[in-house]
Amino acid sequence: MNERLRLWLLAASILATLLCVGVVFGVETGAESPEPVSFDDTVQIGLTLEDENSLLGKSDVVLPRVQTFYSQYEYVVGYYGVDTYVDAQRQEGHDQRFGYPVAIYATDYSDTGIDLNDDGYPIVERSPGWVDAEAAWYVVESDARTPSEEAIPSFGDRSDAESFVESHGGEVRSWEEIVDTPFEKDDASGVRDRVDRQDAEADALVDDAEAHDERPISVVVGEDVDSVQEGIDEAPENTTVLVPEGTYDETLEIDRPVTLAGEGNATIRGDENGSVVTITEPDVGVRDLSITGVGTLATGAEELPGEEGDDWDDQFQVNYAGADAGVSAHVADNVSVEDVHVETPANGVILRESPGAVVKNVTTVATVDGTDGYAGVMAFRSPGVIEDSTITDGRDTIYLYRSPGMVVRDNEIGESVLGIHLMHNDEALIADNQIRDAEKNGVYIMTGPVGNAIVGNEISNAEVGAYVGGSESYVAENAFEENDVGLQMEASGSIYEHNVFAGNGVGARDTAVLPTNRVVGNDFVGNDDHATASTGPLRIWSHDGDGNYWQGGTSLADGDPPARPYSPTDPVDGRLHDVDGAETLARAPALDALSGLEQSVSGMQTESITDLSPTCGPNNPELLERTEWAEEAYSCDGTVVTDS
Numbered sequence: 001m002n003e004r005l006r007l008w009l010l011a012a013s014i015l016a017t018l019l020c021v022g023v024v025f026g027v028e029t030g031a032e033s034p035e036p037v038s039f040d041d042t043v044q045i046g047l048t049l050e051d052e053n054s055l056l057g058k059s060d061v062v063l064p065r066v067q068t069f070y071s072q073y074e075y076v077v078g079y080y081g082v083d084t085y086v087d088a089q090r091q092e093g094h095d096q097r098f099g100y101p102v103a104i105y106a107t108d109y110s111d112t113g114i115d116l117n118d119d120g121y122p123i124v125e126r127s128p129g130w131v132d133a134e135a136a137w138y139v140v141e142s143d144a145r146t147p148s149e150e151a152i153p154s155f156g157d158r159s160d161a162e163s164f165v166e167s168h169g170g171e172v173r174s175w176e177e178i179v180d181t182p183f184e185k186d187d188a189s190g191v192r193d194r195v196d197r198q199d200a201e202a203d204a205l206v207d208d209a210e211a212h213d214e215r216p217i218s219v220v221v222g223e224d225v226d227s228v229q230e231g232i233d234e235a236p237e238n239t240t241v242l243v244p245e246g247t248y249d250e251t252l253e254i255d256r257p258v259t260l261a262g263e264g265n266a267t268i269r270g271d272e273n274g275s276v277v278t279i280t281e282p283d284v285g286v287r288d289l290s291i292t293g294v295g296t297l298a299t300g301a302e303e304l305p306g307e308e309g310d311d312w313d314d315q316f317q318v319n320y321a322g323a324d325a326g327v328s329a330h331v332a333d334n335v336s337v338e339d340v341h342v343e344t345p346a347n348g349v350i351l352r353e354s355p356g357a358v359v360k361n362v363t364t365v366a367t368v369d370g371t372d373g374y375a376g377v378m379a380f381r382s383p384g385v386i387e388d389s390t391i392t393d394g395r396d397t398i399y400l401y402r403s404p405g406m407v408v409r410d411n412e413i414g415e416s417v418l419g420i421h422l423m424h425n426d427e428a429l430i431a432d433n434q435i436r437d438a439e440k441n442g443v444y445i446m447t448g449p450v451g452n453a454i455v456g457n458e459i460s461n462a463e464v465g466a467y468v469g470g471s472e473s474y475v476a477e478n479a480f481e482e483n484d485v486g487l488q489m490e491a492s493g494s495i496y497e498h499n500v501f502a503g504n505g506v507g508a509r510d511t512a513v514l515p516t517n518r519v520v521g522n523d524f525v526g527n528d529d530h531a532t533a534s535t536g537p538l539r540i541w542s543h544d545g546d547g548n549y550w551q552g553g554t555s556l557a558d559g560d561p562p563a564r565p566y567s568p569t570d571p572v573d574g575r576l577h578d579v580d581g582a583e584t585l586a587r588a589p590a591l592d593a594l595s596g597l598e599q600s601v602s603g604m605q606t607e608s609i610t611d612l613s614p615t616c617g618p619n620n621p622e623l624l625e626r627t628e629w630a631e632e633a634y635s636c637d638g639t640v641v642t643d644s
Helices: 004-023 049-054 082-089 093-100 158-168 175-179 190-211 228-234 312-322 582-586 589-600 621-625
Strands: 043-045 065-072 075-079 101-108 129-132 137-140 171-172 217-220 240-243 248-249 250-256 259-262 267-270 277-279 285-292 325-330 336-344 347-352 358-362 365-366 375-380 384-387 390-392 397-402 405-410 412-414 418-423 428-431 435-437 439-447 453-455 458-460 464-468 474-476 479-481 485-489 495-496 501-502 505-510 517-522 523-525 530-533
Touching: 065 082, 075 082, 082 175, 137 175, 137 589, 158 171, 190 285, 190 358, 190 384, 190 405, 190 428, 190 453, 190 474, 190 495, 217 228, 228 240, 228 250, 228 474, 277 285, 285 325, 285 589, 312 347, 312 375, 325 336, 336 347, 365 375, 365 530, 375 390, 390 397, 397 412, 435 485, 439 458, 479 485, 479 505, 501 621, 523 621
Parallel strands: 043 075, 217 240, 240 259, 248 267, 250 277, 259 285, 267 285, 277 325, 285 336, 325 347, 336 358, 336 365, 347 375, 358 384, 365 390, 375 397, 384 405, 390 412, 397 418, 405 428, 412 435, 418 439, 428 453, 435 458, 439 464, 453 474, 458 479, 464 485, 474 495, 479 501, 485 505, 495 517, 501 523, 505 530
Antiparallel strands: 065 075, 065 101, 101 129, 137 171
16 A cells, blocks of 8 residues: 555544544543652652762652642653742743643641751651642741752641741741742753853863973983883973884883873884773873773773772772773873874773863774773763764763763764763763764763753764753754664753754654653754654644744645644654655645644643644755755745755
8 A cells, every 4th residue: 555545544534533532532530639649650850860869878868849740741740849840830831731730749748757967958757748739838948958959848737837947947938929939940041051151161171281282301212211101200290201203012100290292103002901001190191192002801990099989880980990991091180182093992091080181183993893891982070071083983982971061072983882972971062073873872861961962963874863861951953864763852851953854764753751842943854754752742842933844844835934833743744745645635624623633632642743833944954955965855835945
């Protein structure tokens, strides 16, 4: 059966069910409010995974919570903090996505023996129950805290709230006063505003690292000393050890603030047993060298500089950050590695607890295919800058772990299992990289991070161009081309704007449980499916009257700007760009009526995306021109809008 006939038969089936829709969704739900559920059974928002980990082992800590039943959302939403709930209600489009609150409950600290621990966290002697949020009393501006901000305890009895104020300060407010309180909450717009500043701060860090180039030469290997290690040991601080052209069979430790610089074709060749260059002091520079002979130990190290901590992931860091590499820096601030070429069966550059690092113009090539634990550059608790580097082959080209604020920009990345991989890593800037031929993910952001920015990258030929998890991410001005899936949107409360999705199997896949993302100003061209969604409520992909461009989604009949919304997940709309006859069918009056019904009835919104304000032409023509799909983009009147 051809696709056009299949769509007409599908339309007939849909129209046949219209008569019974009112019966199915018109059932009276009853006037009684639903009973509260266990908070563990809610879809939770407002506490990061990092905050959750910080509370492990503190069973007596019970943070303030709110749970809400919505008229158009099938799950109960659990908010950490009434301020999180209030802020969510104020977000544009919230009512359209969730409907109205059917019932709202807040933590009831009355009769629990509430107190505060040394961190200011609420602790209880007896587990709290739930109280109708509109009847509760709230204490603001007290000493109570969560891991990241002020806590606002709630009480079913006003006298208990007043007693808490006597002990811990603050003032008591009613529900009516709470919902009118302006709470300052970080969101993805703050991440967008941070991008330019973060880029400038990275420029300053790179400029500071140039001081390593300006150190006077104090020792020349082969003239003043016989070996490179001897030169390092004898060089005065803040000077340069010059390594003339040649191959030096050594493994090195740099334990003083000096610069190790090659001249001509200088190669340090290790004995294939451990890291070749190990840095154990701050303010070290490594320049203009080729490094080979790295050990094959991908994971595991018994001794590392620095004190052993008691965090839950310390052993994980020892195993990975202690592995063999061309250059390893341990507890060494402000290290710079520039113009260095590494061939390695394990790792290229490892940074462990070494903030302020600059890795620039580094080339790493794996000599084995996808060894477990391999990374071109691996940063553990080491925010800094990785730029202008070429990293190919192996498992992870760049791996970031708890290195908040790291900037990764202008790199060429290819032929790896994973491209840029972030774990437990907040507020990174991933910008202007070219990422090609990743076997799995071009960019992989996981483990509940907050506030990462992915801007201006070109990502192609991956299974998933970018998988973005966590919350409050900013993804903008990227070109996702010829991936199986261009972008997987796992993050909530995020902004996805001015990206191009061209020639992918699926342009963008929305799998976020909460429909709280802003998706606007993007272009979808030449994809098999422009966008898909997992089970959940209606996702509105437009904002403040602005939408996205969908190849085939608009025509002259829709006006300019189009008056008709577009749904890439609709079985007819979703085929407008590649099936003849779909345009006529999609604009049939009965299907238009059904589209309006689907937008108003929660039970018909499963796995659906709607753009209320689709655009006639591409929003990002210059970025689209950089792909192979520009000539597939047509305006409402049928002209190719990317022609110069």
